[in-house]
Amino acid sequence: MKKYNFGAGPGILPESVFEQAAQAVKDFNGKGLSLLEISHRSADFEAVMEESRQLVKRIFNLNDGYQVLFLQGGASMQFCMVPYNLLPDGGMAAYVNTGAWSKAAIKEAKLFGNANVVASSEDKNFNYIPKGYTIPSEAAYFHITTNNTIFGTEYHQLPQTAVPLVADMSSDIFSRVIDANQYSLIYAGAQKNLGPAGATLVILKDELLGKVQRPIPTMLNYRTHIDGGSMFNTPPVFAIYVCMLTLRWIEEQGGLAAVEATNVAKAERLYAAIDENPLFQGTAAKEDRSRMNVTFVATNPDHEKRFDTFSSQNGIVGLKGHRSVGGFRASIYNALPLSSVDHLCQLMDEFATVNA
Ligand SMILES: *Cc1c(COP(=O)(O)O)cnc(C)c1O
Numbered sequence: 625m626k627k628y629n630f631g632a633g634p635g636i637l638p639e640s641v642f643e644q645a646a647q648a649v650k651d652f653n654g655k656g657l658s659l660l661e662i663s664h665r666s667a668d669f670e671a672v673m674e675e676s677r678q679l680v681k682r683i684f685n686l687n688d689g690y691q692v693l694f695l696q697g698g699a700s701m702q703f704c705m706v707p708y709n710l711l712p713d714g715g716m717a718a719y720v721n722t723g724a725w726s727k728a729a730i731k732e733a734k735l736f737g738n739a740n741v742v743a744s745s746e747d748k749n750f751n752y753i754p755k756g757y758t759i760p761s762e763a764a765y766f767h768i769t770t771n772n773t774i775f776g777t778e779y780h781q782l783p784q785t786a787v788p789l790v791a792d793m794s795s796d797i798f799s800r801v802i803d804a805n806q807y808s809l810i811y812a813g814a815q816k817n818l819g820p821a822g823a824t825l826v827i828l829k830d831e832l833l834g835k836v837q838r839p840i841p842t843m844l845n846y847r848t849h850i851d852g853g854s855m856f857n858t859p860p861v862f863a864i865y866v867c868m869l870t871l872r873w874i875e876e877q878g879g880l881a882a883v884e885a886t887n888v889a890k891a892e893r894l895y896a897a898i899d900e901n902p903l904f905q906g907t908a909a910k911e912d913r914s915r916m917n918v919t920f921v922a923t924n925p926d927h928e929k930r931f932d933t934f935s936s937q938n939g940i941v942g943l944k945g946h947r948s949v950g951g952f953r954a955s956i957y958n959a960l961p962l963s964s965v966d967h968l969c970q971l972m973d974e975f976a977t978v979n980a
Pocket residue numbers: 633697698699700701725769771772773792793794795813814816
């Protein structure tokens with residue numbers, strides 16, 4: 625049976641990307657060698673790294689002065705690398721706590737200095753994005769999680785500040801048009817919207833670096849990876865190649881404006897289906913709803929198990945909500961087609977008819 629993958633991560637990627645990746649594992653560039661056995665210093669892989677960097681710069685329209693890195697360790701490694709490299713001893717960084725991933729980032733920052741939580745939505749189980757707070761101007765940087773994968777909220781307006789903006793964009797990177805030049809540092813584990821687990825994209829302004837005095841271990845120092853062109857040591861060759869294929873796919877779609885238009889259509893359709901259906905209820909504040917992770921619950925708890933079974937029987941995969949929210953979470957990442965959203969909406973309608 626056809627599977628409709630609504631999993632939160634690792635998430636769905638375009639079918640054409642899977643096909644090209646599979647081919648490259650068998651025979652890369654017609655060289656008679658697998659992508660998995662070639663040297664990362666070979667001209668063929670150097671070209672993959674360079675094209676990946678250029679695609680990121682082009683898709684985000686990055687000004688000069690930005691570095692694009694492909695690292696390992698996931699977004700979780702960035703929780704520590706960001707303060708390690710940017711938060712001076714005895715200094716302060718401002719964080720907004722919008723959920724489990726923000727919390728994990730704050731925890732690491734506390735190892736290096738004052739992680740100042742300037743706003744939090746914990747009072748309502750993170751179902752909204754805080755607004756109307758002040759960001760102290762002396763902060764070394766201001767950190768946000770642009771999309772909260774677990775709680776289904778997303779920033780639709782950026783807080784305005786002169787403090788360097790740092791963002792965990794793991795689950796909504798390349799899903800919409802943004803002014804990437806407003807950010808000083810963006811990071812994202814690849815496995816939600818960009819590629820397989822194993823690569824982490826980091827985009828940063830060069831000028832941010834060099835302001836902390838502490839010694840930084842070689843592998844955790846951004847400078848190492850800038851100087852090494854993300855090849856200081858063996859990079860995750862396969863993961864980066866698949867990121868490149870996905871980035872090409874984004875350009876082929878017409879870039880971020882086209883991708884965003886499809887994502888808006890998908891999200892509007894699904895939220896409308898939830899709002900119109902008396903058996904289901906969205907969990908996130910309407911104005912802060914995520915276009916990537918749509919969280920909802922059954923209004924009658926008895927229906928939860930039943931819809932879980934019904935949707936699974938009809939090919940839906942990965943719909944179970946995170947345990948801290950419960951209910952359901954439909955992750956509708958870039959590669960998920962509108963027709964899959966239609967399928968889910970139809971199942972919700974049918975379920976309501978049978979169980980009303
Ligand atoms: C998945 C996710 C993470 C964790 O990513 P890893 O690459 O597994 O470390 C961090 N932040 C957000 C927003 C996520 O969605």
